Amino acid sequence: MLTIHISCSENKCWFNLITYYLYKMGYVIKEFPRLLARPPIDPSNFTYGEIRNRIITQGEDDNGTVRYAVRRKLVASLTFEQNSSHIVIDHLINQKFVEISNRQASFNNMSTDEKLAEIANLIENLLKKNGKFITPDYPMVCFDYISNDKVTSYRKKMQCFRHATNEAIAERKTYTEEQKNFLVDYGLTIVKVTHFLMK
Structure with missing residues (x-):
């Protein structure tokens, strides 16, 4: 034996x-x-x-x-x-999520609503330099699938996840789980591209 x-x-x-x-x-x-x-x-x-x-x-x-x-x-x-998100993020991006999170949570330890808020926060963090928003050359990597206008539109749509007003909470409730999961994946794609272009 x-x-x-x-x-x-x-x-x-x-x-x-x-x-x-x-x-x-x-x-x-x-x-x-x-x-x-x-x-x-x-x-x-x-x-x-x-x-x-x-x-x-x-x-x-x-x-x-x-x-x-x-x-x-x-x-x-x-x-x-x-987790519902299917976009893999590297250690550097996850570390940025930890740094900007109020509770210093890694991305996979956040609820879906928190993920959407922190994605919006991280996009703003990556794009804001010396108090002004910069415009990365998105077409260099994304063709026309992601543009500055689309990123701005996405950030505006995510504002309801960043605020706790009655209006913001009501707006959050209008999104289905499937829509939120899509917005997480789309937001992570924007984060990855923006992070790459900011190097």
């Missing part, structure tokens, strides 16, 4: 590899939404600590003792959700 021994360091490598892959593919664990974006250095902080704490918080422990059957049940019930 062949016995395979997997060392702790090998388990750690697998944990990091899998969390990185899932994060890059746009997945989020609903019950632990920050795990894939910011996995712990020591996986046991999650596999033992966070899971144990959640079980205790839910009152499913046995006087402070957490049984392995309960752990397995929790792990089996975790919900993996894939």
Whole structure:
């Protein structure tokens, strides 16, 4: 009989590899939404600590003792959700989202409405130099599919996601989820092109 021994360091490598892959593919664990974006250095902080704490918080422990059957049940019930956005953004752009976000969140950890607000904020951040808006040469990369007029129109449409007035909230509600998902993907395309042209 062949016995395979997997060392702790090998388990750690697998944990990091899998969390990185899932994060890059746009997945989020609903019950632990920050795990894939910011996995712990020591996986046991999650596999033992966070899971144990959640079980205790839910009152499913046995006087402070957490049984392995309960752990397995929790792990089996975790919900993996894939973000609706299909546009891959690189690390530099994601870092810019973190910098401009009020809560310093990475893009994949934002709600759809927050993504739309932060896309509008980032486009403005990229285009505004010394208090004035510049006009990148969009046709150089996008032909006529993206132009300064289309970017300006997009930014205006996204204003309702940036503000909390009654009118803005009412306007947000007029968009379907499919429309919002399209606006996220379109906005990310504008961000990627603008970021490239600003280099």
